[in-house]
Amino acid sequence: MQDLFDKIYKNKGPLGKWASIAEGYFVFPKLEGPISNRMMFNGKEVITWSVNDYLGLANNTEVREVDAKAAEQYGSAYPMGARMMSGHTNLHEKLESELAKFVSKDSAYLLNFGYQGILSTIDTLVTKNDIIVYDIDSHACIIDGVRLHLGKRFTYQHNDINSLEKNLVRATKLAEQTGGGVLVISEGVFGMRGEQGKLKEIVALKDKFKFRLLVDDAHGFGTLGKTGAGAGEEQGVQDQIDVYFATFAKSLASTGAFIAGDSEIIEFLKYNMRSQMFAKSLQMQLVVGALKRLELIKTRPEFKQKLWENVNLLQSGLKERGFDIGSTQSCVTPVYLKGSIPEAMALVKDLRENYHIFCSIVVYPVIPKGLILLRLIPTASHNINDINETLDAFSSIRKKLEKGVYKKASKGIEKSVD
Numbered sequence: 001m002q003d004l005f006d007k008i009y010k011n012k013g014p015l016g017k018w019a020s021i022a023e024g025y026f027v028f029p030k031l032e033g034p035i036s037n038r039m040m041f042n043g044k045e046v047i048t049w050s051v052n053d054y055l056g057l058a059n060n061t062e063v064r065e066v067d068a069k070a071a072e073q074y075g076s077a078y079p080m081g082a083r084m085m086s087g088h089t090n091l092h093e094k095l096e097s098e099l100a101k102f103v104s105k106d107s108a109y110l111l112n113f114g115y116q117g118i119l120s121t122i123d124t125l126v127t128k129n130d131i132i133v134y135d136i137d138s139h140a141c142i143i144d145g146v147r148l149h150l151g152k153r154f155t156y157q158h159n160d161i162n163s164l165e166k167n168l169v170r171a172t173k174l175a176e177q178t179g180g181g182v183l184v185i186s187e188g189v190f191g192m193r194g195e196q197g198k199l200k201e202i203v204a205l206k207d208k209f210k211f212r213l214l215v216d217d218a219h220g221f222g223t224l225g226k227t228g229a230g231a232g233e234e235q236g237v238q239d240q241i242d243v244y245f246a247t248f249a250k251s252l253a254s255t256g257a258f259i260a261g262d263s264e265i266i267e268f269l270k271y272n273m274r275s276q277m278f279a280k281s282l283q284m285q286l287v288v289g290a291l292k293r294l295e296l297i298k299t300r301p302e303f304k305q306k307l308w309e310n311v312n313l314l315q316s317g318l319k320e321r322g323f324d325i326g327s328t329q330s331c332v333t334p335v336y337l338k339g340s341i342p343e344a345m346a347l348v349k350d351l352r353e354n355y356h357i358f359c360s361i362v363v364y365p366v367i368p369k370g371l372i373l374l375r376l377i378p379t380a381s382h383n384i385n386d387i388n389e390t391l392d393a394f395s396s397i398r399k400k401l402e403k404g405v406y407k408k409a410s411k412g413i414e415k416s417v418d
């Protein structure tokens with residue numbers, strides 16, 4: 001028998017093994033100063049492309065004032081206890097009703113965090129007789145929610161409607177045997193590569209198959225659709241989404257999340273969702289802050305307009321310069337380059353130190369070996385100078401990558417890890 005920790009001492013995991021050379025820089029970096037287009041990293045100002053503050057609300061003066069006032073009025077404790085026991089307030093209800101209206105659903109229910117919230121939503125919606133069919137590229141929170149499921153689950157190929165249909169055939173057969181139902185899960189926007197989930201095609205399958213659809217619209221809420229109500233609104237199928245989910249952690253620039261749907265379903269979730277029944281209520285400062293942010297989204301379309309102006313400038317600029325930005329249909333802007341992990345590290349170091357550009361870097365095992373994904377998140381607070389400087393910098397680092405400059409610079413990195 002082994003000591004439980006033996007495996008941990010031996011194997012730090014695919015990312016953990018890089019910790020000694022990566023921590024504080026490539027992972028767990030410290031971005032300092034007010035959240036904006038330019039922040040401080042390692043004592044230097046950098047153009048920030050890695051913060052999901054899509055609408056630029058994080059540091060909006062009115063928002064900051066409301067947050068500060070709410071903190072003064074309520075502190076960080078109120079209300080205490082779970083919603084069901086002692087943590088319920090009129091303002092929680094008000095926010096739920098405003099959110100429901102905004103996303104054109106009967107009811108909404110607040111969640112303390114998106115991650116646990118969606119995990120628990122999945123857990124609550126299914127029993128062991130039900131079958132889950134979900135996109136293979138789903139966010140970790142969906143995968144973990146599915147892990148809790150005691151019944152069968154099938155993945156379909158990413159955004160592949162034929163594959164979904166095949167799996168719906170299997171799921172339907174099985175559900176007929178178990179007497180259960182089928183839950184399909186997609187994201188509104190896939191946050192790594194930026195493609196929208198094919199919601200229109202998915203809901204069209206409701207003519208052929210019996211299933212309910214849960215959509216995680218973390219990146220679509222506030223950014224897509226005429227009013228900003230998300231990917232369902234954008235694709236004209238919001239009413240066909242049975243359970244709609246969005247987090248406050250992106251467009252609303254805060255903490256918390258919500259689910260929305262028919263009153264009876266939300267009522268059921270309210271009374272059965274373990275992550276909310278057995279956890280402290282969302283604190284008041286976050287509730288009041290979310291109300292303010294939602295009001296701004298509704299009344300100030302200029303934030304979304306500015307966001308899209310920047311998205312279009314950045315994405316068209318990258319394309320004109322021949323960069324591969326995949327098939328994004330959202331603000332998420334991936335730039336794919338070819339190289340090893342050590343090369344990616346050298347390249348990102350160059351970008352940060354010499355070009356003052358801070359973006360996220362994604363490598364294997366999140367994407368296939370040999371690919372480097374630089375992920376840019378344009379926001380309403382960026383400006384044309386940020387975009388032009390970034391485009392020039394990207395052209396320059398691509399040249400260096402192709403010339404093998406980063407291969408040389410990365411020598412030693414591999415050795416220090418193995």
Ligand SMILES: Cc1ncc(COP(=O)(O)O)c(C=O)c1O
Binds near residue numbers: 114115116218
């Ligand atoms: C698609 C998706 N779902 C859920 C979450 C989790 O949200 P939260 O940060 O509120 O826990 C995220 C956040 O990164 C996300 O990108």
